Amino acid sequence: MALKALDIYKLLPKKNCKECGDPTCLTFAMKLAGGKADVDLCPYLDDQAKAVLGATTRPPIRRVRIGVGERSFEIGEEFVLYRHEKTFFHQPGILFEVSDTQSPDEITSITKRVKDESFTRVGTDLMFSGIAVRNRSNATDSFAAAVGIVENVADLPLVLISANTAALSAALVHCGTYRPLIHAATKGNFKEMCALAKQHGCPLVIKAHQLDELAQLAKDCSAEGVQDFVMDLSPASLYEFIASSTGIRQLAITRTAPDLGYPVYLDATAGGMQDAWIALGIVKYASVIVTAPLSRASAKAALTLRQNVYTDPQKPIQMNPGLYRVGTPGKDAPVLMTVNFSLTFFTLEGYLESARIPCFMLIVDTEGLSVLTAVAAGKLNETLVLDAIRRFDVENEVSHKKLIIPGYAAPLSGRIEEATGWKVMVGPRDAAEIGDFLNEEWKR
Amino acid sequence: MGFDLRFGWTGPIGGVTLGATRSEGGTRRVSYRIGGGSTLPFLDSNSSFSSPLIAFEICDNPVFWPPIVRNYCGDLVNNVEDWAKTADSTYGADMIRLYLTSTRQRNFSDIPAVGKAVEAVLSATSLPLIIEGSNEPKIDSEVFQRCGEVAQGERLLLGTAEANRYRSIAAAALAYNHSLIAQSPIDVNLAKQLNILLREIGVLRDHIVIDPYTGTLGYGFEYSYSAMERIRFSALKGDTDLAMPMICSPADTLTIKEVREAESAVQDEMAATWEFYTGLAAAVAGAEIICVRHPETVGKLRLAFTSMKNGTGSAQVR
Numbered sequence: 001m002a003l004k005a006l007d008i009y010k011l012l013p014k015k016n017c018k019e020c021g022d023p024t025c026l027t028f029a030m031k032l033a034g035g036k037a038d039v040d041l042c043p044y045l046d047d048q049a050k051a052v053l054g055a056t057t058r059p060p061i062r063r064v065r066i067g068v069g070e071r072s073f074e075i076g077e078e079f080v081l082y083r084h085e086k087t088f089f090h091q092p093g094i095l096f097e098v099s100d101t102q103s104p105d106e107i108t109s110i111t112k113r114v115k116d117e118s119f120t121r122v123g124t125d126l127m128f129s130g131i132a133v134r135n136r137s138n139a140t141d142s143f144a145a146a147v148g149i150v151e152n153v154a155d156l157p158l159v160l161i162s163a164n165t166a167a168l169s170a171a172l173v174h175c176g177t178y179r180p181l182i183h184a185a186t187k188g189n190f191k192e193m194c195a196l197a198k199q200h201g202c203p204l205v206i207k208a209h210q211l212d213e214l215a216q217l218a219k220d221c222s223a224e225g226v227q228d229f230v231m232d233l234s235p236a237s238l239y240e241f242i243a244s245s246t247g248i249r250q251l252a253i254t255r256t257a258p259d260l261g262y263p264v265y266l267d268a269t270a271g272g273m274q275d276a277w278i279a280l281g282i283v284k285y286a287s288v289i290v291t292a293p294l295s296r297a298s299a300k301a302a303l304t305l306r307q308n309v310y311t312d313p314q315k316p317i318q319m320n321p322g323l324y325r326v327g328t329p330g331k332d333a334p335v336l337m338t339v340n341f342s343l344t345f346f347t348l349e350g351y352l353e354s355a356r357i358p359c360f361m362l363i364v365d366t367e368g369l370s371v372l373t374a375v376a377a378g379k380l381n382e383t384l385v386l387d388a389i390r391r392f393d394v395e396n397e398v399s400h401k402k403l404i405i406p407g408y409a410a411p412l413s414g415r416i417e418e419a420t421g422w423k424v425m426v427g428p429r430d431a432a433e434i435g436d437f438l439n440e441e442w443k444r
Numbered sequence: 445m446g447f448d449l450r451f452g453w454t455g456p457i458g459g460v461t462l463g464a465t466r467s468e469g470g471t472r473r474v475s476y477r478i479g480g481g482s483t484l485p486f487l488d489s490n491s492s493f494s495s496p497l498i499a500f501e502i503c504d505n506p507v508f509w510p511p512i513v514r515n516y517c518g519d520l521v522n523n524v525e526d527w528a529k530t531a532d533s534t535y536g537a538d539m540i541r542l543y544l545t546s547t548r549q550r551n552f553s554d555i556p557a558v559g560k561a562v563e564a565v566l567s568a569t570s571l572p573l574i575i576e577g578s579n580e581p582k583i584d585s586e587v588f589q590r591c592g593e594v595a596q597g598e599r600l601l602l603g604t605a606e607a608n609r610y611r612s613i614a615a616a617a618l619a620y621n622h623s624l625i626a627q628s629p630i631d632v633n634l635a636k637q638l639n640i641l642l643r644e645i646g647v648l649r650d651h652i653v654i655d656p657y658t659g660t661l662g663y664g665f666e667y668s669y670s671a672m673e674r675i676r677f678s679a680l681k682g683d684t685d686l687a688m689p690m691i692c693s694p695a696d697t698l699t700i701k702e703v704r705e706a707e708s709a710v711q712d713e714m715a716a717t718w719e720f721y722t723g724l725a726a727a728v729a730g731a732e733i734i735c736v737r738h739p740e741t742v743g744k745l746r747l748a749f750t751s752m753k754n755g756t757g758s759a760q761v762r
Contacts, residue, residue, distance in 0.1 A: 313667075
């Protein structure tokens, strides 16, 4: 069970020595209770107190790093069932699978794709996370060779999938120091798998079909000295995945079953419903998703869903205020004012691009609020608009003094006209109608 | 050693009936009862639980429809009856959602044509219908009245009521015993407020389907996703003003940049994939009617929903 801050405080030395970095033992206790500090920071704890605290103060889901260097990624350390309760912190790694039965050229080209392919959305580059190498041949040499080919192309995080410990051992000669994820330890082979994971300091997938078997396996593997686990339940249907993954998350974050406090692994390659597995994996708590290389359409949709679900709901993404150009606007081009909430910006920009009317977008600083909320909260007002017109020198960019404002800002039109001396035109509420609006109202 | 999964839910989601068969006073070959869930979506232990419904959206004036669907469906889009028939028999939808886009023309006044369009679709398909009325407050009253009247007994789902525009649609729903869609802009409190307004003028809870508004994947879908989760969560915690089933219509999906600007060879796949990811995630968040516009999305969703149902034999799936 989780300990409360005061219970933890009772176990601390109460010296307020500040050696842990916190000003008092009580504030340190509060951090421990929130899973935000490590017991080892306190030099005065005896082993018994550490043992009591260690199990209950670490994050309810262990943080595991896969790979090394720039492209390595962290998973786990999640605290909530719903993203709106706080946020989801570590987005799942989505890895493309190659098999050691494929030709070196095929393996090379898939690896290159993961290395280089990137897709920009809302100012962020979205990429796939790594390569999973499957030992489909079950032979030792070809597995090691396939891993070698991948390693030659790029330093990407890897998953090594094999039931053959000799093959894994041979592959780890190539990549063991780069923290690949080893798949997978089962009830039957966990001792050998743990030995490999321990020898190379790698995270390990543990695999069982029932939650209680999985919890037992986590215990057994911990006893072998491995700590970084990822759990594979090999669900037989999408239903089984939703049920087991939700179960693991709920039992882990409430610390009802601390032995299930590890990230979840999902194999999306089977069954011909790759998109469904990936979409569910993203929304329902998978942390490592292995898939066959995706089509362009699926690739974009998957990365976008992942970006959406792992966006912090408490922090709107903001644009820098300024005067942005769509196409190559001339002196007579329309000027459209809107807020610096990035979603508003990109939605409007998209529709303006397809309207094919070169224009200026005047982005004012509403601290990331949307038009509707900014107007309601008084964050969007005539002073702000006037400042933006001056600051971004709009009067010298265009030869007219007409400003198009969003439909939802209509109540401000009079005050904006008075403050700026510009003629205000009230645009549509829905950005989708901006093309028609410009064609009908502006060009007239 | 087993694990007991407890969330502490107190109230179930209320039920809403869509469509009416002959024995129920209508002419549909099937009627649906949605809602009734007592935990998170897809986790109900009762294996008879129905999958989300897939509604195919059509319209009576395709000028207002995404070009990609017009291209894919070809001449069908010019004949609302044939389009509805095809959506039923070929695309395999569970429901048809007819948008009366003809009413969006400036100064529209041909109310009898509205009634004819609804009648045409009622006779073209025997699936339950969602009818999306006017977008213009001035003609709301007549349009909804006419839709309600010509489909009396059919238990339509009428759309769409909003906070500043709900009286006309509610009057038609009440007069002819139809249900209605209550749409609010991605906010749990606004959804609740609208439901209370509707209740105060006499619309019963079991005649309301919540539409928390679906932002397109990549353009605000995260807000819709969380709004849906919060509505479901509040309902399960016992808030009866939010304990209604939800509908998701990712209608803007087919006009976003990624779909619009895709190379023509992959444009249909892009559209269907984008709708699929949005619809599937919305279903997991709690939506029980998923609306789509691209025909290829229907089968993809169907396959996934089958595998998401409790008690599905694993052999069928993998």
